[in-house]
Amino acid sequence: MAVEVLSEAPGMGAAFARAMVPARARGARLPEDPVRLEGYRQDAARLADYARVCGFPLRDTVPPTWLHVLTFPLHVHLLGDRRSSVRLVGAVHVSNSMTLRRPVSVREELAIEVAARGLRPHQRGALLDLVGTIRVAGETVWEGVSTYLASGMEVPGEPVELPREPFTAVVPHARWRLPAGLGRDYRRVSGDPNPIHTSRLAARAFGFPRPIIHGMWTHARALAALDGRLPEAYRTDVAFTKPVLLPGSVGFHAALADGVHSVAVTSRDGAKPHLLMSVSSTERARA
Amino acid sequence: MHHTAVVVGGNRTPFAKVGGPLAEASNQDLLIAALDGLIARHGLAGARMGEVAGGAVLKHPRDFNLTREAVLGTSLAPDTPACDLQQACGTGLEATVYIANKIRLGQIDAGIAAGVDSASNAPVTVSEPLRRILARASRARSAAERIKVLARIRPSHLAPLAPGVAEPRTGLSMGEHQALTTERWGVTREEQDRIAADSHRSLAAAWDRGFFDDLVTPYLGVTRDAILRPDTTVEKLATLRPAFGGPEGSMTAGNSTALSDGAAAVLLASEDWAREHHLPILAKVVDAEVASVDHPGGDDLLLGPVAATGRLLARQGLGIADMDLVEIHEAFASTVAATRKAWADPEHCAALGLDGPIGTIPDDRLNVTGSSLAAGHPFAATGARIVPTLAKLLHERGPGSRGLISICAAGGQGVVAILEGM
Incomplete structure (x- = not known):
């Protein structure tokens, strides 16, 4: 397994357009390789705007949901990849888990990694997890699992019931x-x-x-x-x-x-x- | 029941110039940041405080409960009450007096006084004619009536209004008022630039020796007061053009405070409570006094604290010479100079009803760690910046040392207080 390392955050326009094009294949496939963005510097002005829109006070330390937002371009990149038959279009965000291991400052430089994992059958399609990890100088500070339901996609096996x-x-x-x-x-x-x-x-x-x-x-x-x-x-x-x-x-x-x-x-x-x-x-x- | 109200500690954000690195932070953000640091430093997470009093001068109407809302954004117990209090630039000190008095009366054991201002986010309002039309439209009983009312809006009504900087009764800005005072008291350009240079030098030295390490918490990447210019000199300041008092004026951007963003908070408690909680005891709040001048009648707008100082010292049976340290808020360098001249002037003091002049103090007792010219002046925060600073300085000097705080405020007001080291 190789990690695809990006030098900058992927532009959302084209990647998003690809991620929005419905896949022709019905069999669900995902890229195996995680994608990583290193040396990411947070934008304090955008954080301020984010905090205002979501109701957080503007602190030195950032909300975990902000860290999720920083992983989102990598979600789009993975699901826009030609090795992915799952497309963002039609994929429903059904659940999300995050662990903030310690307070993260807006001034810290981040290494952001996302991998597509856990493709499994569901009555209405296929479930998959986009697993995110954010590290600061090698220390994992945040982990997130975003579970999507790709409607109409097929994965071999017995469908799992979402609790x-x-x-x-x-x-x-x-x-x-x-x-x-x-x-x-x-x-x-x-x-x-x-x-x-x-x-x-x-x-x-x-x-x-x-x-x-x-x-x-x-x-x-x-x-x-x-x-x-x-x-x-x-x-x-x-x-x-x-x-x-x-x-x-x-x-x-x-x-x-x-x-x-x-x-x-x-x-x-x-x-x-x-x-x-x-x-x-x-x-x-x-x- | 009488208790001793003590200053336990303080915390503030670094201060920054309007439109600077703290420009994105609202009053509430800044106040939460100052409180967060105070809570962390003194282990107050989850604690119910007797009361938190704070305020802002530039305040949006939706922030009517600014301090309570800020408290709810911190880790203080959510059942901590709070009130908004405002006395222009005297807010932070007046809030300290309010909390200290409640402690002295035994009404609360511990409380927080705070102040904040974001000049970068000053509320912008609509014109008075537009406001009246909108208010009338909202009371209209039918759509037709509403349209009829709204049809009265004229293009000239639509220009947004920045907050007023002029004194309502004189139409003069604070700088213009101070220019009159500068002229009247014969304050020279050299005196003013010297005060400004000293302020920057003293504040920089205090930062360098780590004095502010337990009084300031970095915020949004700002670790020191962003206005501070350690390398400024009288010579550099002498090159600046006049900002107030016309082309021949002596007041410049260098010897006047900058519009600023920042917040400050003071933890006050009864001596017993502080001891029980194993918290530091820096100084006690001895007494305070507020005074005003008749500036619409021609008095010096920013010399309100002079009468307050005279009356306070007289009540305490003290003289200015008994003060080991003095903090005079540097609204303008010229305010500090004129205040000292007024203290020494028998006629002026007599006209204020004082028994003789207040007197003089040596330079080395005044603003020893710098003041608002170098630190910046988020209006309501300044008092809450000065109280912990002076309390810590007095604590360093030892028990029994005394200090005076003198803060001038819009509306011709002045707030002064005496602290005593413990």
């Missing part, structure tokens, strides 16, 4: 009002140009009446709501259960038990979940 997140209705104790332009704002700070988040036409083409906000915005906003309450190192897991239409209002509910924050972003009335998130310190996660 359904248990959910009982909550009484939201906060309401977020998501403006129509939020998709454009998050596109600017995340670099994710998928028109499903900004264009009504594109959204309709994928079966949504209106544009939907990026799942990773909702994840970031939920983490920002816990800001000040989180340990220095933690693991966070989310399941994206239902897209949020723009503009729209959603409910927010968080509870802390046994050191684990359980968060639900729900419909306004708290009956249906859009996103379920848990956050726990890595001490606990390791135990």
Whole structure:
């Protein structure tokens, strides 16, 4: 296995265009080689913009979701690769896990690596993980696993059941009002140009009446709501259960038990979940 | 019940010039950064403070609860109450007095005083006619009525307004006011440039000896005050063109404070609480006084602290000579010079109702680690910058050493306080 080392972050335009072209093959294939970007310098002004859009204060240390955003060009690069029959188009981000091993400063130079792993059958297609690792001077500081469902793709084997997140209705104790332009704002700070988040036409083409906000915005906003309450190192897991239409209002509910924050972003009335998130310190996660 | 209110420590962001390296940070970001460092340094994560008082001079209306919102962004216990307090450039010191008084009365055991300003993110507002039209439109009962109201908007209403820098009752900016004071008190260009050069030299020396290592936390890649120019000299400052007082004026960008971004916070506690928590005790807050002048009637806008100083010293039975250290906020170099001249002037002090002149102090007691000319002056943060600085200096000198803080503020106001080393 060889690592493909990039000298700079791949431009999103062409790679994204390729990643958006539906594959003709039905058999799911992924590039084996990880792709890596070294000596990456974070842009403090873009971080400030990201923090404003997602509701984080601008700190010296960065949110783990920001580190995810930095891996995203490599996601696109991998799924735009000719060895990949899985395309970003039609791939649904179903769940995400991240571990922040220690606070990461905006001034630290990062080595960012992403590999496509774990291709497995699912009733509605193929599941795969994009596994990200960020290192600072050889030390792993962040790990992330983004699980996508490639609808209609085939992988040999018995389909695996995605565990359904248990959910009982909550009484939201906060309401977020998501403006129509939020998709454009998050596109600017995340670099994710998928028109499903900004264009009504594109959204309709994928079966949504209106544009939907990026799942990773909702994840970031939920983490920002816990800001000040989180340990220095933690693991966070989310399941994206239902897209949020723009503009729209959603409910927010968080509870802390046994050191684990359980968060639900729900419909306004708290009956249906859009996103379920848990956050726990890595001490606990390791135990 | 009477308690001793002590300064435990402080923390601030480095200060930077407007539009500089901290320009992306909002008031709330900056205040959180200052509080984060204070919390980390003193092990306050998860602790419920008695109260946090802070404020900003340039504040957007949506930030009406700026300090409470900032507290919620930190690791302090979420049930820590907070209030916004504002007295122009006196904010940081007035917040210190507010918290210290609550501690002295036994109402709280420990609290935080803070101040922040982001000149880079000064709120921009709409013109008064436009604001009235929009307010009327929002009260309209029908769409037709609303359109009728909105139709009154004229292009001239649409220009956004930067925050006013002029004193509302005189129409003069602070610099223009100070130029009048400079003239009246005969403050020379050389005096002003000397004060500015000394400020930069003293602040640079304090940084070099590590004095600020436990008072400042780096933020967004800025590790030292970005305005500081260690290599500036009287000769270099003498080449600058006048900024206030016309072509013959003596006030320049070099001997006036720069518009700045930054935040500062002070941890105050009762002596008992600090001891129980094994925290440092730097100095006690002895007393404070606020005064104002009649600047619409022609008084010197920035000499408000003179009367406050005289009354405070008299109440404490102290003289200016009893002060081992003095911190006079350098709004302009000329403010410092004029303040000292006013202290020594029998007529001026008599007119303020004081029993004789306040007196003089030797240069080596004044602003010994530099002040606002070199550090920068995020308006509301300055008092919260000076309090921990002076408290630490007095602590270094030993118990019983005394220091005076004098801060002038817009509106002809002045806030002064006495600290005593412990």
